[in-house]
Amino acid sequence: MPELVRAMLIWWERRRRFREEWHFHLSRAASDWESLGLSPGEARRMATRRLGSRQAQRREALRELGADTRGLFALLPIRRIRRSPWFVITVLAALITLTLAVNPARRQVIRTLYYLLPLSGSAPAARLLPLSRSGTVPAGFARLTLWAFLATGFARIAARLAQGGGWRISVYALAV
Amino acid sequence: MSKGAAESDRGTLLRGALDLLVLRILASGPRHGYAISVRLGQLSDDWLRIDEGSLYPCLYRMEARGWIQSEVSLSENKRRARYYSLTSRGETELREQTDNWRQFSKVVTTVLREA
Numbered sequence: 401m402p403e404l405v406r407a408m409l410i411w412w413e414r415r416r417r418f419r420e421e422w423h424f425h426l427s428r429a430a431s432d433w434e435s436l437g438l439s440p441g442e443a444r445r446m447a448t449r450r451l452g453s454r455q456a457q458r459r460e461a462l463r464e465l466g467a468d469t470r471g472l473f474a475l476l477p478i479r480r481i482r483r484s485p486w487f488v489i490t491v492l493a494a495l496i497t498l499t500l501a502v503n504p505a506r507r508q509v510i511r512t513l514y515y516l517l518p519l520s521g522s523a524p525a526a527r528l529l530p531l532s533r534s535g536t537v538p539a540g541f542a543r544l545t546l547w548a549f550l551a552t553g554f555a556r557i558a559a560r561l562a563q564g565g566g567w568r569i570s571v572y573a574l575a576v
Numbered sequence: 577m578s579k580g581a582a583e584s585d586r587g588t589l590l591r592g593a594l595d596l597l598v599l600r601i602l603a604s605g606p607r608h609g610y611a612i613s614v615r616l617g618q619l620s621d622d623w624l625r626i627d628e629g630s631l632y633p634c635l636y637r638m639e640a641r642g643w644i645q646s647e648v649s650l651s652e653n654k655r656r657a658r659y660y661s662l663t664s665r666g667e668t669e670l671r672e673q674t675d676n677w678r679q680f681s682k683v684v685t686t687v688l689r690e691a
């Protein structure tokens with residue numbers, strides 16, 4: 401688990417680095433354009449135009465930094481994780497939970513869940529999932545699932561620490 | 577040829593030589609990404625102009641290859657910025673790429689003159 405967290409932190413740091421450099425470049429360019437007499441709005445627009453297509457550059461830059469999805473998988477201790485019997489279950493649960501949390505309004509997720517859950521029809525699934533009238537997951541539930549996911553993660557770290565380092569460390573980790 | 581097409585052609589030319597130009601600019605001292613793009617514009621009289629954003633993939637690629645290194649420092653306006661500098665491997669690479677480019681340029685000039 402610590403390796404997993406470390407990998408995520410490195411990945412996140414790389415993405416933050418790119419964001420910082422991009423913003424720095426944009427603000428310096430905008431202030432230079434302003435000093436040439438452009439209004440703040442025009443200066444910002446000019447700086448953005450000179451910087452180019454954000455999406456295309458971002459994709460390429462993140463790939464070079466190893467901060468895209470492929471970079472994340474390269475950082476993760478995949479071999480060790482795959483040996484665990486909980487691997488498939490954890491990955492599936494994490495994907496479902498995160499998809500629900502990030503995209504609470506997507507009906508497609510719910511439909512996919514109907515197929516994944518061992519239920520015959522949509523009615524029993526609807527009873528399990530607190531859907532709104534329009535058939536989407538309410539934002540509150542999505543938030544709750546995300547927090548539950550994080551809490552489970554912390555609990556697992558605490559349990560691992562408790563095994564190796566005594567109960568005091570686990571209590572400390574839970575408190576943090 | 578339209579102005580946009582001409583700029584696009586120049587962009588293609590520059591992309592092919594971007595590594596070399598950035599290495600040369602960094603040989604004169606550490607700079608952040610924006611300063612590199614400004615210097616590139618100054619030296620080429622804005623003739624060589626690409627989307628400034630495409631400088632960053634180039635910088636990250638060269639850093640991964642060990643040609644340049646970076647560290648966060650305060651910029652001239654007291655803001656945190658990442659400064660890039662040349663490594664010894666980068667200096668070697670710069671020499672090799674410069675020689676290759678001179679050879680290439682010489683050959684192309686000869687062909688254009690004598691063909």
